[in-house]
Each structure stands twice: as structure tokens, then as C-alpha cells.
Amino acid sequence: MNPDLMDAINQLEREKGISKEVLIEAIEAALISGYKRNFSSAQNVRVDINRQTGEVKVFARKEVKEEVEDPRLEISLDAARQINPNYQLEDVVEIEVTPKDFGRIAAQTAKQVVTQRIREAERVLIYSEFIDREDDIITGIVQRQDSRFFYIDLGKTEALLPLNEIMPTDHLKHGDRVKAYISKVEKTTKGPQIFVSRTHPGLLKRLFELEVPEIYDGTVEIKSVAREAGDRSKIAVHSIDENVDPVGACVGPKGLRVQTIVQELKGEKIDIVRWSSDPSEYVANALSPSKVIKVIVNEEEKMTRVVVPDYQLSLAIGKRGQNARLAAKLTGWKIDIKNESKALEEGIIQPGEQLNLSEEMEENIEN
The missing domain is CATH 3.30.300.20 (K homology (KH) domain)
Known part of the structure; x- marks a missing residue:
């Protein structure tokens, strides 16, 4: 293996935080598979990479047996003792079987493993960064669009903006800078997926x-x-x-x-x-910009009945019920709105009755 690759591995350890030992062990495991694939070997082999020089050696591992049934996996006691007289039965003998052109295969395999590990490490770093930023806001640049997503460039990675998470008023195009809310970060086999929203x-x-x-x-x-x-x-x-x-x-x-x-x-x-902690005041405020005459609170059913001036009824309800609907979402209370004439008729309020709001609250509602 090229000594330059060892330098590169050392540099990766410093810059990317990927352990040199983890990388070398991964390369050794990949080389074992490569050896067996390229040399049609069913042997039990071990690959050793010199941590200083990057030199690669392949050793066939054979168990010492009295009778050899499979010479690829076993060696006789006599043959073992020719290598080292101290070998005993059941010991494992390692015999170097490094092919002549194995250095080329080793270099190619090492580069593939290093590239893969770099990619994996970067994915882990990106996931760690963005999982901590869930429920946060990011700024990115629109890159492209398909049938499901806008792809937002965040620099290190891309975020996915689903088409159903853009506002009706958004007209996004390539190169637009856009702010979005990180709604979900998922870890997948292809790396982290960051989902963002403009409607959240x-x-x-x-x-x-x-x-x-x-x-x-x-x-x-x-x-x-x-x-x-x-x-x-x-x-x-x-x-x-x-x-x-x-x-x-x-x-x-x-x-x-x-x-x-x-x-x-x-x-x-x-x-x-x-x-306001007072639901009558809070609901009255939430129906802004409409004025409110009275709010009757039903604690058990989490419901309020709100009386508004006749001329303010449509304003309180809002276009397609939007103002009342948003006020209910905001406060968490159900809101039933009646105009003043109907409320007087039903005895809900008495003539001249009005919600007792502070001047500050009244000013808020008027605004």
C-alpha cells in the first residue's frame, strides 16, 4: 500500500476525528474479502498492515492436526514443526501468502474504504449538528424542485422542503434565499434527512x-x-x-x-x-380586532360564549370564520360568538352590560 495513504489516514484522524486504528482495521477486513474474491481462496486468512510503512502482508491461518482433511485450513504436525519446532496440536500456524500484485489491490481497496468511512463520518457529524437544531430556523438557497420537494442547500448538506409545507404565497425558484423551520431530522442509510417547513x-x-x-x-x-x-x-x-x-x-x-x-x-x-391568565380577558384579546361586550366562561366544557356589538359580528367571526378559528386555536377554548341583539333577546346580557376590560386591554383590542 502506498505510504502516502498512511499519511492521508493520519491526516484524516487529525482533521475528521476518524480513528486511525478503526480505519486500518476496516481496510484489513476489506482486504480479506478482496483476497478471497480475487484469488478464489477458501483459506482462513489474516491481513496485516504495518502502521508505520503501510506495507501489507497476507497470512494463511492453518490449524495443526494429526490428520489433514482440508489442506487449505489445516497443516500436519510434522509440517508445522518444520516452520517452528514448538508447535503443538490445535495450535494455529500463520504462513505468508501475499500475492505479488497484492499491493495494487490493497491500495484500491484502502482508498474505497477510506472514502466510505469519510462519508460515514461526515454523515454522523451532519446528523449530530442538525438533530440538535430541530425546532430551530435555518436559512438556505433553493437548488432544485421535483414532484415532492424543494431541495434547499444548507452548505454541508441539503434540506427537504415538502411541497405541502410551502405557503400559498411562496413562489420559490432556483437561487432564492429562504428561511425555514427544521421540523424533523431522520437518520437513514443514505445519510441524514432534514425536513423543513414554511407553514409550521x-x-x-x-x-x-x-x-x-x-x-x-x-x-x-x-x-x-x-x-x-x-x-x-x-x-x-x-x-x-x-x-x-x-x-x-x-x-x-x-x-x-x-x-x-x-x-x-x-x-x-x-x-x-x-x-392573560383570565380566560375571559384572553379570549376577548384573541378576537382582536373585534370589540367584545361580554365573555361567559364554561370551565367544565372549556367553552366560552362571546357577545359582540351587532356591527362587529362579521369582524369577530372573520372571513370564512378565520378570526374565530384562529382565536380558538390560540387560546385553546371553544368560542361561540353572538351579536348583541341576539344576546339581549336570549337574556345572555342585560342592557348596558359590557365586559370590564382595563383601558390598556381596550386599546389592544381597538388596535
Whole structure:
């Protein structure tokens, strides 16, 4: 075997972290198969690679027997003692059988094994890196598309963006830079597969973490996200510091922070609402931008009945029920919306009754 290959193996150990001994043992195992295949041998052989020079030797291993039945696997005691007088029955004798042109086969086999081990090691490193980044956001470049996926170049590897995980407003083409959410990392025989999404609610959450320092440092918490990708989303936020307005922090100066996210999501509308431990307040906030007169909470059935002004009914329900549907997803409460006239008629509310909201909450709903 070429001494240069030993230098390459030593370098791989330093740079890739692949053990030199593991590599050499793998090459020796591959050479045994290569020897048997190329020289039609049924012998029990051992291959030895000199760790310094890279020299390869092949030894036939034969058991010492009183009567030899298979000369490929056995040797007589007399023949063994001609090699070394100390041999006894049942000992194993090693006889060098290295073919003349075995160096060429050894070099080819070694290169194949090293290449394979490098590929395996890189796969392990890539898997280790990305399995720790599940539920995180990545930026890549669109490479190509087939009937199932967009292939996103991440530098070291590719991510798979399923066609059903892109937003209706996405019009991706080769060379586009795109942000996506790592939804799943799988280990396969072909290496790690990284699945990403543009529709996952986690993408919206991570984008806010990137844009809003108060979320990143933990002052503002994202309590819940509800999303209909490419159309409208709602996000509930809470501040652990009473001096920090969570909604204002997410909107940013002149709306710059939220607008950056809206642009990344191709114009997706985002309602930022204040979270509350009081379900009546939380549901009222979640139905923003609609005003709310009253919220009646049924704890047992996890259900709320919400009364809104007559002129706000369509706004509260939203186009194709979207506003109410997102509010229910956001809060985890079922929401039944009635207009004021119907609620008065059914005695659900009394004339002049109104939900007791703080001025700050009322301002939130109006916005």
C-alpha cells in the first residue's frame, strides 16, 4: 500500500476525528474479502498492515492436526514443526501468502474504504449538528424542485422542503434565499434527512425571537401561536416585567419589527395579542380586532360564549370564520360568538352590560 495513504489516514484522524486504528482495521477486513474474491481462496486468512510503512502482508491461518482433511485450513504436525519446532496440536500456524500484485489491490481497496468511512463520518457529524437544531430556523438557497420537494442547500448538506409545507404565497425558484423551520431530522442509510417547513407555527415563533430582543432575553414570552400560513396568524405574548409592553415590543418602533416578519412571510397578516391568565380577558384579546361586550366562561366544557356589538359580528367571526378559528386555536377554548341583539333577546346580557376590560386591554383590542 502506498505510504502516502498512511499519511492521508493520519491526516484524516487529525482533521475528521476518524480513528486511525478503526480505519486500518476496516481496510484489513476489506482486504480479506478482496483476497478471497480475487484469488478464489477458501483459506482462513489474516491481513496485516504495518502502521508505520503501510506495507501489507497476507497470512494463511492453518490449524495443526494429526490428520489433514482440508489442506487449505489445516497443516500436519510434522509440517508445522518444520516452520517452528514448538508447535503443538490445535495450535494455529500463520504462513505468508501475499500475492505479488497484492499491493495494487490493497491500495484500491484502502482508498474505497477510506472514502466510505469519510462519508460515514461526515454523515454522523451532519446528523449530530442538525438533530440538535430541530425546532430551530435555518436559512438556505433553493437548488432544485421535483414532484415532492424543494431541495434547499444548507452548505454541508441539503434540506427537504415538502411541497405541502410551502405557503400559498411562496413562489420559490432556483437561487432564492429562504428561511425555514427544521421540523424533523431522520437518520437513514443514505445519510441524514432534514425536513423543513414554511407553514409550521414554529417558524413564526422563531422569527419573532430573531427580531425582538425582549423575547430573546426572556423578558417577553410567546405563550401561544395560531397560524394559517400565508394568510393570517395570531400570537399571544406576555411580559414578566410590568414596565415592558409585550405587544409594543413585538410591533417595534413604527412597526418595523413586525413588518420585517410580515415581509419574510410574504404579506401574512399577524395579530399580536396580550396573553392573560383570565380566560375571559384572553379570549376577548384573541378576537382582536373585534370589540367584545361580554365573555361567559364554561370551565367544565372549556367553552366560552362571546357577545359582540351587532356591527362587529362579521369582524369577530372573520372571513370564512378565520378570526374565530384562529382565536380558538390560540387560546385553546371553544368560542361561540353572538351579536348583541341576539344576546339581549336570549337574556345572555342585560342592557348596558359590557365586559370590564382595563383601558390598556381596550386599546389592544381597538388596535
